[in-house]
Amino acid sequence: MNTLEKLEILGGGTKWDACTPAQTKRQARGGDRIGAPYSAGVCRSFTPDGKCVSLLKVLQTNACIHDCKYCVHSTGCKIKKKAAFEPRELADLFMQMYVRNYVEGLFLSSGVCGSAGLAAEKMLETVSILREKYDYQGYMHLKIMPGAHPSDIRALAEHADRVSLNLEAPNKGAFSELCSTKDYHADILRRLSWINKIKTRGQVSSGITTQMVVGAAGETDLDYINTMETLYGDFGLKKTYFSAFDAVNGTPLENGKSIPLRRENFLYRIDWLLRFYHFSFDEVRGMLGENGMLPLNIDPKLSFALQNRDLFPVDVNLASFDELLRVPGLGLTGAQRILDLREKAKIKSADELTISVPSAKRALPFLFVNGKQTNLSVFA
Amino acid sequence: MQTTRPYQVKRVPAILRRGSMRMMQDSDFAFGHKIKAFQRFEFFPEMLLFSELKNQSEVSIADALRHFVHRFPTFVIAFYQWPFLWTASSRMDARFFLSREFASREKALEWLRKECREKIRERLDFSVEWSEKFYGTFFDSQFIEQRRNPALQKRLMPLFFLDKESPEYRSVQKHRRAVPNTTLGQFV
Numbered sequence: 001m002n003t004l005e006k007l008e009i010l011g012g013g014t015k016w017d018a019c020t021p022a023q024t025k026r027q028a029r030g031g032d033r034i035g036a037p038y039s040a041g042v043c044r045s046f047t048p049d050g051k052c053v054s055l056l057k058v059l060q061t062n063a064c065i066h067d068c069k070y071c072v073h074s075t076g077c078k079i080k081k082k083a084a085f086e087p088r089e090l091a092d093l094f095m096q097m098y099v100r101n102y103v104e105g106l107f108l109s110s111g112v113c114g115s116a117g118l119a120a121e122k123m124l125e126t127v128s129i130l131r132e133k134y135d136y137q138g139y140m141h142l143k144i145m146p147g148a149h150p151s152d153i154r155a156l157a158e159h160a161d162r163v164s165l166n167l168e169a170p171n172k173g174a175f176s177e178l179c180s181t182k183d184y185h186a187d188i189l190r191r192l193s194w195i196n197k198i199k200t201r202g203q204v205s206s207g208i209t210t211q212m213v214v215g216a217a218g219e220t221d222l223d224y225i226n227t228m229e230t231l232y233g234d235f236g237l238k239k240t241y242f243s244a245f246d247a248v249n250g251t252p253l254e255n256g257k258s259i260p261l262r263r264e265n266f267l268y269r270i271d272w273l274l275r276f277y278h279f280s281f282d283e284v285r286g287m288l289g290e291n292g293m294l295p296l297n298i299d300p301k302l303s304f305a306l307q308n309r310d311l312f313p314v315d316v317n318l319a320s321f322d323e324l325l326r327v328p329g330l331g332l333t334g335a336q337r338i339l340d341l342r343e344k345a346k347i348k349s350a351d352e353l354t355i356s357v358p359s360a361k362r363a364l365p366f367l368f369v370n371g372k373q374t375n376l377s378v379f380a
Numbered sequence: 381m382q383t384t385r386p387y388q389v390k391r392v393p394a395i396l397r398r399g400s401m402r403m404m405q406d407s408d409f410a411f412g413h414k415i416k417a418f419q420r421f422e423f424f425p426e427m428l429l430f431s432e433l434k435n436q437s438e439v440s441i442a443d444a445l446r447h448f449v450h451r452f453p454t455f456v457i458a459f460y461q462w463p464f465l466w467t468a469s470s471r472m473d474a475r476f477f478l479s480r481e482f483a484s485r486e487k488a489l490e491w492l493r494k495e496c497r498e499k500i501r502e503r504l505d506f507s508v509e510w511s512e513k514f515y516g517t518f519f520d521s522q523f524i525e526q527r528r529n530p531a532l533q534k535r536l537m538p539l540f541f542l543d544k545e546s547p548e549y550r551s552v553q554k555h556r557r558a559v560p561n562t563t564l565g566q567f568v
Contacts, residue, residue, distance in 0.1 A: 003508050003514075004511060004513055004514065007514060008517050008520075008521050009521075011517070011518045012522070015522050015523070015524050028450075031453050031454075032453070032454055033454070034452060034455075035451060036450060043417035043540070043541070045519070045537060045538070045541050046537045046548075047519065047522045047523040047533065048523050048533045048551055048552075048558070049523055049524045049525075049527035049528055049529055050527070050533055050536060051522060051524070052536075053519055053522055057522065088507055089507060089508055092506040092507045093508045093514065095506060096423065096506055096514070097514065097515060097518075099429060099452065100420050100421045100422070100429075100510075101420050101421050246524070246527075258526065261527065
């Protein structure tokens with residue numbers, strides 16, 4: 001099998017893995033290096049499903065001993081063409097793309113071939129060639145295998161800007177339904193806590209991430225929100241990725257029902273409300289319906305505003321930044337612009353506000369401008 | 381109350397902070413970004429990265445040279461824009477920053493490769509022979525058929541990528557009439 005065929009199989013093997021390059025605090029060292037870790041790299045291009053491409057996302061091998069029911073690399077998958085990159089081959093392929101300015105970094109994952117240690121060894125050999133032979137100092141995101149040995153995790157984290165370990169399911173019950181060869185607590189959560197300890201020592205400067213499959217085992221949105229609370233609180237995770245379950249041909253769950261993309265999108269919205277809009281987990285749980293699911297016909301932030309009408313409308317001239325962030329239609333930029341605007345002079349009319357902050361048009365029903373409220377139809 | 385926005389990248393070009401070229405026009409910044417983010421190189425084992433440009437200002441080329449010399453300090457960076465060849469390097473053994481006229485791209489490249497061979501002893505050879513198909517194959521492999529949404533791709537794709545020779549252009553053309561498999565709204 002030639003390199004092109006391997007790239008097609010092993011590049012395609014990562015298409016369900018979500019990742020984006022992140023800023024890193026690592027500094028470029030020495031004059032004989034190739035690449036630099038700073039953010040200004042190649043502009044992102046987009047595939048026909050809207051996914052951004054700026055890293056070389058690839059598997060070391062797609063051979064895997066685990067039986068995850070949703071996964072195209074699992075032992076239970078009927079359609080499978082096995083392939084593996086030799087470490088030198090993959091390192092050289094990546095460098096060829098990097099120096100030509102096609103990609104701005106590497107995302108390297110792997111199937112668990114034989115054992116987690118063996119998979120980590122191959123990955124480590126590849127990244128060692130890059131970091132030591134070529135003195136490559138650009139961005140690198142490495143996937144940690146479930147059940148990996150602490151020494152392998154330490155070695156991989158030493159080279160990586162960001163590491164991730166996929167949780168796949170929000171709790172042990174759902175995880176056991178999806179996979180019988182991995183242990184949720186021992187192989188995943190314990191490894192995440194080890195990685196967090198490594199991070200607190202100053203390595204992995206771009207943080208730790210994880211990914212969960214949404215709805216493969218009938219989990220509710222409440223399960224995901226509870227898990228996010230644990231992940232951000234106890235494990236110091238930077239970001240959680242979600243992937244709505246797709247019933248892929250050949251996998252044991254090929255006859256399952258695919259999950260609407262809107263559900264994945266709404267979980268991302270919740271994630272943003274938690275990380276950037278200073279919502280608490282209790283506030284977010286309040287947006288869920290009785291069945292523990294987010295209503296898919298209304299934006300979560302609007303749903304929060306309609307449930308808490310006593311908090312609105314807020315006065316644009318007096319509200320704090322956090323209060324403005326809770327207004328549907330206003331984002332971080334819009335709220336900041338309002339603060340900047342009223343520093344110069346009091347905002348006297350809705351027109352004055354919407355000229356400077358166009359996004360405030362949608363927020364008007366939730367705002368008092370100079371003692372007046374406009375467009376009250378939303379409260380009807 | 382001021383707040384930080386951790387998701388945003390501060391886009392103040394380094395060249396502006398130096399204060400020497402404050403009069404540079406906005407268009408030059410855009411062209412500078414175009415070279416840095418979209419221009420692809422040809423790689424030569426003589427530690428040479430070469431690229432051909434069209435309609436760029438001198439200021440944006442200088443900005444891009446500075447950017448790539450910092451990113452690839454072991455390489456000689458060269459841009460050819462008829463009739464000028466612009467080169468820069470931070471290597472001690474091949475330290476040049478020049479613009480010189482050549483009648484064609486081939487002549488410029490021939491002269492430059494000869495210069496690099498004479499000045500630089502080091503060579504960088506990869507075990508994998510480069511093929512133009514590599515990037516296109518990788519790009520196509522990332523697409524999930526079940527989530528096809530050509531309108532989203534068209535909306536997000538930077539126009540600079542849509543050069544007729546690029547895999548991005550071929551991808552947009554191939555899928556432009558396709559019906560989306562999934563959209564956010566269809567389930568409601």
